[in-house]
Amino acid sequence: MEAVIRSVRGLGHRIVNVVQRMGVAARFFVLTLLHSGPSFRRFQLILHEIYSAGVLSLIIILVSGLFVGMVLGLQGYETLQTYGSSDALGILVALSLVRELGPVVAALLFASRAGSAITAEIGLMRATEQIEAMEMMAVDPIARVVAPRFWGAVISMPLLAALFSAMGIFGGYLVGVVMIGVDEGSFWSQMQAAVDVKNDILNGVFKSFVFGVAVTVIALFEGYDAPPTAEGVSRATTRTVVTSSLAILGLDFILTAFMFRGV
Amino acid sequence: MQRATLDIWVGAFVIAGLAAVLFLALKVGNMAGFNTGQTYAVSARFGNIGGLKRRAPVKSSGVVVGRVDDIGFDNQTYEANVTLALDSRYRFPADTSAAIMTSGLLGEQYIALEAGGDKKMLKDGDKLKLTQGAVVLENLIGQFLYNKAGEKGTEEKPAQ
Amino acid sequence: MSDNLIEIRDLSFAYGERMVLKGINLTARRGQVIAIMGNSGCGKTTLLRLIGGALKPTSGSVQVDGIDVGALDQDGLYKLRRRMGMLFQFGALFTDLSVYENVAFQLREHTDLPEEMIRDLVLMKLNAVGLRGAHALMPSELSGGMARRVALARSIALDPMLIMYDEPFAGLDPISLGVTGELIRRLTDSLGMTSIVVTHDVQESLKIVDYVYFVSDGVVEAQGTAADIKASVLPFVHQFVHGEADGPVPFHYPAPPYRADLGLNA
16 A cells, blocks of 8 residues: 555656646746847857757758658559549559658657757757856856757758658659659649649648757757756757657647547 | 847747748638638528538629528428528529539539529528439439339330 | 955855865956865865856855856846956867867857957967867867867957866876966966966976965865965875875764674673
8 A cells, every 4th residue: 555655646747747847847938938039149050059959950850751751652642543443543652651751750860860969069069068157157058058059950840841741742752753653744743733832731840840849848848957967968868759759659649639630 | 139130039939930821821721711700691592502501602603602501490381491692792683493413423512593584683681492302322323223114114024 | 446356255156065165265367367175075166166157155145357257147247257257177178169160169159250360369279288289180080189179269258357277287298287387377477367276286387377376175274375374284285285194084984883894892
């Protein structure tokens, strides 16, 4: 009986901790937004972060997009062929990518590559007292270090998701039309008829924007809040990837339910 | 990383990203489709709307001229009340008829407008008088079986 | 203008339940080099943080140049900090910026000076610490001693009135030790600053400081000039200065009696 009480108490303790942490993270997010002015006045800072988060993630995004598209093409063809609808391969590849796989998979990859890098960078700055040094030099670290990374990542995320989807469609085209021999004309024309710019593409872009914000806030917060030791930083990096991934999938469900209900 | 090199890379990245968005919008989606523009509202009553959903296309001669805006139920007449949002570029005569069709055998349902001959045109808020409800598959099959049974009956009579 | 740059009166500070400082009284005159010595965990770094405004006192006051640090708002604090510099234990250089950019950091953030002027100032500050030739290196390419010297150049970039040094002598080779000590003294004198050095290193610091405060158990146990401290007969000071293994700070960590632990008591 004692053991049960103890484990319930421990569980409650942990849940309270998680909720408290979310509150601190929310406050941190608002602070970042409020202190964003200087990053825009010195746009060079944001440009540097777009390079770190966006350009350096290009290779993994483009290659993964290509592979995902090719797999969609293969698997899709297998299934559609049994219903004699292999002409609809274009629709299948395009809709899957633009609505779901593009934003979600790109965000997951972004979280593991750019998100963990951000957490490690900021955590290391904390551990080597660079953040404290900045504060002692009367420079607000949130404005100078955190906000530029936030905007750099949030700007990069939708672009990366679009590149992922575009590469994926190209991959589907390669496999379906070039390799298997699905009719090229119907591949593109059926796709165009079925993919709506407002509903599908803009929704996808909006999703990737939301994911970008979520991943970046989590990455920045974990780094900023990490215990200033080597162990603390490495744990924070792992937490970033795990928490971001869960957040992406959870938000995906919520957004999809809102956007694609009744269409 | 030299500042000039960094700027080039970032610029190339942003351009590539925007190009991807443009590619998706133009080549993959249908921009020529009906997404932003002036519309006017026209309503129509149907006995049965079948599987018609909001945002379903409204077509005339096979071309998309509008979208289904709202679907409601009239508790007095027990009929479905459908509001259509028609593109302001296209005007239809006041006696235009609307029918619920299915694209393909098992495809999604849409509204087909057949232009009438009236000199007066439909205005915002007008009602369509001639409508034809959706063909429900169960009724069709039931009708087919009934017809078949009837045919058998008339066939057998001469044999007797 | 008062002669005392820093006046600390009855300063107490607690981390949650734990009282770290229990009534510190300390003054530092302009142009002096003050050392704060004591064992690890006696609150020396906390004291620096209180002077710098990173922590607010639980009771008592910290006055820097006549301004009550604990009562300042964020804006006021930032304004005060522009006149102070701090040297962190391992330099805390910004790893993504070069040596030049590190030293130029405060100039870029707080002033609107043109590039040529910034360049001149940066090179002058680096020259003062002897590293003008290293301005293009990255922090990862510097040795510990060099990194700390660059950090020193960075902290004097705006000609502050006060610099705080957190363990500047920790982990340095004998040559670097000598260089660091000499730089602290020379810069304090030539720039007319006040320096507060928190350190364990008795030998190096007693060579260069004007006045020493010994902190133990949250209070100032002893104070005096370098000569006073060296000659002190107070047990705690004596143990510290001469590095004795046992004394007021015991050799043995508290433990049950030896015979009992070995099970020799029948």
